[in-house]
Amino acid sequence: MTDYLNVGKIVNTQxxxxxxxxxxxxxxxxxxxxNGAKLTLFQAxxxxxxxxxxxxxxxxxxxxxxxxxxxxxNDVEGYRDGLLKVAKDELAELSADEFYYHEIIGATxxxxxxxxxxxxxxxxxxxxxxxxxxxxxxxxxxLLPYIEGxxxxxxxxxxxxxxxxxxxxxxxxx
Numbered sequence: 001m002t003d004y005l006n007v008g009k010i011v012n013t014q015x016x017x018x019x020x021x022x023x024x025x026x027x028x029x030x031x032x033x034x035n036g037a038k039l040t041l042f043q044a045x046x047x048x049x050x051x052x053x054x055x056x057x058x059x060x061x062x063x064x065x066x067x068x069x070x071x072x073x074n075d076v077e078g079y080r081d082g083l084l085k086v087a088k089d090e091l092a093e094l095s096a097d098e099f100y101y102h103e104i105i106g107a108t109x110x111x112x113x114x115x116x117x118x119x120x121x122x123x124x125x126x127x128x129x130x131x132x133x134x135x136x137x138x139x140x141x142x143l144l145p146y147i148e149g150x151x152x153x154x155x156x157x158x159x160x161x162x163x164x165x166x167x168x169x170x171x172x173x174x
Contacts, residue, residue, distance in 0.1 A: 117163070
């Protein structure tokens with residue numbers, strides 16, 4: 001069976017010409033949503049459906065996508081809340097300092113002394129750099145900026161991330 005990775009979630013329709021609003025969960029929207037790209041739609045209680053991207057544009061914080069053979073709002077209305085995914089074997093090769101979200105989420109984070117801080121549970125993309133949300137035991141989540149000097153080493157194979165915590169970042173011991 002093929003493994004799939006999330007690319008985005010359809011949150012609504014856009015206009016009447018068969019477009020959908022997508023909240024992206026991919027680092028490569030220009031690749032995932034290019035004309036002719038194949039995405040698989042997953043919805044509760046329905047069989048996965050392969051869709052071919054016809055057009056893509058950005059609008060506010062959304063990716064607006066239309067699919068081949070879906071010219072009207074009626075064709076896409078039922079796709080709301082569906083997850084768009086890509087087959088894992090269709091992933092692009094990354095350079096040594098790049099990672100897919102699925103490779104980082106679940107990894108254990110260690111500080112400069114080798115003490116375990118917690119596990120990455122989510123990745124946020126608020127702007128200039130990603131922020132890794134680290135779930136800690138009996139403490140608030142740590143928001144860790146993915147920048148040089150903070151994240152010192154990422155070992156995807158062993159699911160280990162070494163970091164140097166800047167002063168003041170973990171002063172919230174509650």
